[in-house]
Amino acid sequence: MGAEKKRPRGLAAQKAAKKAKVVEEPQEPNTNNAQTVVIDKVVEEGDEMGEAAALFESAVEKAEKDPVGALQLLRGTVHESDRILRNWPENETRPPPKFYLTYGSALYELGRLTEDEEFEPFLEAAEERLQDGLDRFEELTEKENDLDSAEKIRIAMAKVWIAKSQFNNDDDNKASGAVNNAEDNIPELATRALDTLDKALNGTVELKPTALIEIASIVQNHGDLYSNLESQNKFRDWAEKLLKRVLEDDADNSRALSELGLGKLSLANYWLEQADEQRDDDEENEENEEEEEEEQKKELSKEEQNAYDAIIQAKKYFEQALSKAGDEAQPQTYADLAEALVNEANLVLSEEEQNKLYQTAVQHIKDAKSTAEKNSIEYNLPEGLQSFLEEFEEQE
Numbered sequence: 001m002g003a004e005k006k007r008p009r010g011l012a013a014q015k016a017a018k019k020a021k022v023v024e025e026p027q028e029p030n031t032n033n034a035q036t037v038v039i040d041k042v043v044e045e046g047d048e049m050g051e052a053a054a055l056f057e058s059a060v061e062k063a064e065k066d067p068v069g070a071l072q073l074l075r076g077t078v079h080e081s082d083r084i085l086r087n088w089p090e091n092e093t094r095p096p097p098k099f100y101l102t103y104g105s106a107l108y109e110l111g112r113l114t115e116d117e118e119f120e121p122f123l124e125a126a127e128e129r130l131q132d133g134l135d136r137f138e139e140l141t142e143k144e145n146d147l148d149s150a151e152k153i154r155i156a157m158a159k160v161w162i163a164k165s166q167f168n169n170d171d172d173n174k175a176s177g178a179v180n181n182a183e184d185n186i187p188e189l190a191t192r193a194l195d196t197l198d199k200a201l202n203g204t205v206e207l208k209p210t211a212l213i214e215i216a217s218i219v220q221n222h223g224d225l226y227s228n229l230e231s232q233n234k235f236r237d238w239a240e241k242l243l244k245r246v247l248e249d250d251a252d253n254s255r256a257l258s259e260l261g262l263g264k265l266s267l268a269n270y271w272l273e274q275a276d277e278q279r280d281d282d283e284e285n286e287e288n289e290e291e292e293e294e295e296q297k298k299e300l301s302k303e304e305q306n307a308y309d310a311i312i313q314a315k316k317y318f319e320q321a322l323s324k325a326g327d328e329a330q331p332q333t334y335a336d337l338a339e340a341l342v343n344e345a346n347l348v349l350s351e352e353e354q355n356k357l358y359q360t361a362v363q364h365i366k367d368a369k370s371t372a373e374k375n376s377i378e379y380n381l382p383e384g385l386q387s388f389l390e391e392f393e394e395q396e
Contacts, residue, residue, distance in 0.1 A: 033254045049095065052080040053102045059109065060210075064330075065377055071113045077106040093139075097149040100133025107157050108163075123164050151205035158193040158200070159215070162222050165189035184228035194219070194238060201242070209246050213255050216242040220259065224266050232270060236263050254325035258333050260316030264310045265340055271307035272343065278303055299349060308347045315340040331379045334368035337361075338385055358392060365389050 043050040059073035069325035081103035088095060104126045111122025130153050137143065137150040163189040199217065201207075207215075216239040223235025240263055247257040278301060300308060318337035322329050338361040365385055372379035381389070 009300050012379060038207050046389070048080065048084050049099045049102070051108075052077050052084065052386055053098070055080065056102050056106050056109075059106070059378055063109070063113070065375075067113055068378075071110070074106050074110040074113065076101065078110060079150060081106065094132075094136050097133040097137045097140075097146045097153060098135060101149050101153050101156060104128075104130035104133065104153070104160075106139060108156065108160055111163075120167055120307050123160050123167075127157065127164070130160065150206055151200050151203060152207075153213070155200045155205070155207075158196040161189040161193040161196075162218055165193070166222065168277055184226050186226075186231055186234065190222060190235075193234075209250055209253055209256070212242055212246050213253070213259055216240075216246075216256075217259055217262075218265070220263050226266055232266070236266065239263060252324045254321040254328070254333075257317050257321035258330075258336065259325060261314045261321060261336060261340070264314035265336065265343075268307045268310035268314060268340075268343060271310065275301055275303035275307060298349070300349075304347055308344065311340050311344045311347070315344065329371060331368040331372040332375060335363045335381060337387050338364040338368065339382070342385075342388060362389060362392055 035347050043054050053112050055073050055077040059070045059077060062070040081099070084099070084102070085314060106127060107126035107373065111119045111126065114122070125270075133153045134150065134157075137146055137153070140146060145170060197219070201212075201215075219235050219242075220239035223232045223239070226232050226235075240260060243256045243260050243263075246253055252258070315337065318333060321333050322337065326331065341361035341364065345354045345361065348354050348357065365381065365388075368379070368381060371377070380386075
C-alpha cells in the first residue's frame with residue numbers, strides 16, 4: 001500500500017494504491033467452491049484457461065464486499081494459471097495473450113490484497129506475465145482477434161507501473177510508499193502509466209464502468225502520495241475526468257459519485273494541512289496569540305476557505321452517491337460523508353451550526369456501522385471517526 005497521508009483533525013487516513021489489506025491469512029482455495037464459480041460463469045467443459053478467467057472475474061466481483069473470499073479466488077486463479085503454464089506442451093505455441101492478461105492481473109490484485117511488504121514481488125511477477133502477453137501478441141500473424149486483450153494488458157501494465165512508482169524510494173520511505181524526492185517530482189513510471197492509459201482508454205477498447213472507476217481510484221489515490229498540490233492535481237484531475245466520463249453514460253453510478261467525493265475530500269485535506277501549517281507559523285511569530293485566535297473566529301483564512309469549498313463539493317457527491325445507491329449503499333460512503341461533515345464543522349464560525357453538523361456526522365457514523373451489520377459486511381470505522389464518536393458520546 002502507498003503512504004497513507006494523515007488527515008487533519010485526526011480523521012480517517014485516505015485510501016492509497018492498495019485495497020483494504022487482509023490481515024488474516026486465508027486457507028488454501030476450496031476447489032469445490034471454485035468449480036461452482038466456473039459453472040456459474042458458464043465455462044465450456046475442459047476449457048482450463050476459461051476456468052482461470054472465470055475465477056479471476058469472480059474474484060474482482062467479490063473484492064469490494066468480501067476481500068477474504070476474493071483472496072481465495074485470486075490464489076486459485078494464480079494456482080490454475082501456473083499449472084496451465086507448467087503443463088503447456090513445449091512443441092506448441094505459447095498460450096494466447098488473454099491467458100497472460102488473466103495471470104498477470106490476478107498477481108497484481110493478489111498483491112493489493114496481501115500485506116504491504118509482499119506487494120513488490122507480486123508487482124514484479126505481474127509485470128513479467130503481462131509482458132509475456134504483449135510479446136505473445138507481437139508473435140501473432142493475425143492480430144485482429146487479440147487486439148482487445150492487448151489493450152487490456154497495456155492498461156493492466158499501467159496499473160502495475162503506478163504501484164511500482166511508489167516503491168522506487170530509499171528504505172525509510174519505502175515502507176510507507178511515500179514519493180521520495182525533495183521537489184516531489186513525479187516518477188517516470190507514473191508518467192508513463194498515465195500516457196499508456198490515455199492512449200488505451202481513448203482507443204477502441206471497451207471496459208465496464210466498474211473497471212474505469214477502479215482505474216480512476218488507483219490514479220487518484222496515487223496522487224494523494226504527493227505533498228505538492230500541482231503533482232496531486234495532475235492525478236486528481238485525470239481521475240475526475242474519467243469518473244465524469246462514466247457518469248455521462250450512467251448518471252446514477254453511485255460509486256463514481258463517491259470517488260468524485262473522495263477526490264474533493266483529498267483536496268480539502270491538502271488545504272487543511274496548509275491551514276494548520278500557516279497557523280503554526282503565525283503562532284510562532286505572534287506575541288499575543290489570544291488576540292490572533294479571536295481574529296480567526298471572525299473569518300476563515302484563504303487556506304481554510306479553499307478547504308471549506310472543497311468539503312462542500314465532497315459532501316454533495318457523497319450525498320448523491322448515497323441517494324443513488326439506496327439499499328445498496330456501502331458503509332464507507334456513510335463514513336466518508338461523516339468525515340466531510342466533521343471537517344466542515346471544524347471550519348464553520350457558528351457554534352450552533354457546528355453542533356448540528358457534528359450531530360449529523362454522528363448519525364452517519366452510526367449508519368455506516370448499522371449498514372455493515374445489516375449486510376454482514378466486515379467493516380471497521382476509520383480510527384479517527386471512531387475516536388470522534390467516542391468523544392462525542394462522552395460529552396452527551
